[in-house]
């Protein structure tokens with residue numbers, strides 16, 4: 001098997017499992033899937049799910065049924081930066097439609113698509129608990145709030161620079 | 168300025184850290200509870216306080232605690248519901264982000280009262296950075312002897328674990344949350360058995376909202392009776408309201424429940440009035456699941472009395488002319504907003520979040536979304552309105568969990584109060600694509616404060 005946690009990730013796995021009672025290691029499934037997704041390129045190929053099943057001594061089907069239920073697990077490859085823009089009522093009345101249209105135009109993609117350079121994916125999501133700071137989106141582990149066109153431009157540029165700095 | 172019991176210290180620089188929280192009097196109440204009070208005495212104070220669950224249903228917290236089964240040799244668990252996914256609601260996030268130790272202190276006292284040695288915070292997965300803040304606070308509290316083994320030499324052991332969800336509104340429903348905590352899909356369980364008898368890992372479990380558990384600190388500090396004196400009637404204590412939409416000052420506010428809805432919207436201390444000098448059209452006062460009210464019924468009850476921001480007054484008139492306090496997610500819509508389009512986003516939300524176990528909810532939410540979308544796109548028929556009404560009525564009360572009701576109510580209320588706007592969409596197909604119905608609805612003089 002080629003997908004494997006490194007030592008540090010293994011330590012984290014043990015910490016996660018230790019939170020639950022003896023024999024209830026399946027309870028760690030959601031946190032461990034987060035760890036796997038973060039460790040294996042932002043999505044969960046079948047191989048990663050099978051690996052998680054073996055680590056937690058559960059059946060692969062138990063992992064598949066969970067991974068397909070929760071919206072945060074990506075079952076297909078995604079770009080380096082996933083723009084998850086909220087489109088629910090409170091954000092909608094605060095102008096999320098315009099922001100979504102603007103991001104589509106600036107990135108040249110539709111919701112659900114990834115830019116050709118593999119950098120950005122656009123996803124439309126439901127309420128993220130930031131309704132008072134609308135319009136907003138989640139990118140990785142952070143929220144970008146009070147979005148305006150200028151702010152969207154600056155954010156896209158920021159991530160582009162981040163990639164250039166890494167290379 | 169109203170009474171502040173939860174957010175009083177929110178602006179103290181560094182209050183997020185143990186040192187500052189402690190210097191400001193933090194954990195003194197936990198010391199009092201663990202060293203001087205019995206478990207039963209704490210439950211008694213919570214009962215006296217009249218505290219009602221802040222997660223949406225408003226069930227008395229003390230009563231819930233007294234239901235927990237205590238079979239010999241079986242561990243019990245307290246689970247803090249930090250799933251916060253009801254559109255319009257973002258108050259728990261604020262509490263956890265800025266006052267993590269207040270929640271930890273509340274959890275410690277509550278865990279002691281319930282006999283929970285391993286307490287879990289189930290936090291929505293998207294609040295990843297908030298989970299980190301909580302983990303940090305737990306490490307600090309453990310280092311300082313407020314979590315871990317033999318706390319304060321009392322012999323009580325308690326550890327708090329942060330469990331991140333992964334994106335599913337339904338996991339806020341307590342039995343779905345328990346399933347999710349067990350590493351499964353968030354499918355609500357059929358009750359009974361209730362969690363207080365058989366909850367997580369079939370052990371007795373109490374699930375309470377973040378704000379409910381934070382409120383335990385001021386209750387034990389001041390005593391249940393003193394807490395019950397704040398507010399009015401059965402709306403005791405203070406309530407966090409997360410206000411959003413077309414207002415000047417969106418944000419999280421702590422209110423004692425004696426303020427009128429009008430003052431809450433128009434005073435500078437709270438929402439600061441409608442943004443851009445527009446007029447108020449409608450409001451969903453308690454999170455997306457509760458009925459929307461047009462401005463006239465929001466500010467005054469059907470009897471013409473002032474409506475207040477508390478459980479009783481917000482629900483005055485029942486669903487015919489009232490709404491609910493719900494989770495405290497206060498969504499304000501101005502005159503430019505389209506009720507059909509807004510209702511469509513909510514219908515889509517519930518269709519997306521239905522777990523799919525019950526046919527009325529799974530199928531019904533999908534139909535409602537499709538029909539409202541058709542109307543919104545200028546392709547509706549007048550008969551569609553009655554069809555919508557019929558579908559929502561068939562969902563309500565016919566499902567395993569209340570998500571079905573939560574999906575039905577917003578649609579029902581939109582039709583009940585804004586039927587003419589739906590009809591206008593259908594009768595003015597082209598026009599409805601380029602302009603809004605606006606405030607035409609209010610042929611009656613509506614009271615709009617200067």
Ligand SMILES: Cc1cc2nc3c(=O)[nH]c(=O)nc-3n(C[C@H](O)[C@H](O)[C@H](O)COP(=O)(O)O)c2cc1C
Pocket residue numbers: 219220221222223224225226228248249250251252253336337338339340341342374375376377379380568569570573
């Ligand atoms: C669909 C659905 C979603 C819910 N979401 C939440 C939530 O995000 N947070 C919460 O505290 N309660 C939520 N609840 C209510 C919980 O089931 C439960 O009543 C609550 O956590 C009890 O805590 P309380 O008594 O302190 O309010 C939800 C209920 C339903 C039916």
Ligand code: SF4
Pocket residue numbers: 337354355520521522523524525526528529566567568569570571
């Ligand atoms: S009402 Fe909806 S969300 Fe609740 S159990 Fe049934 S299908 Fe699932």
Ligand code: FES
Pocket residue numbers: 086087088089090091092126127128129130131134136254255256
């Ligand atoms: S509606 Fe967008 S964050 Fe709540």
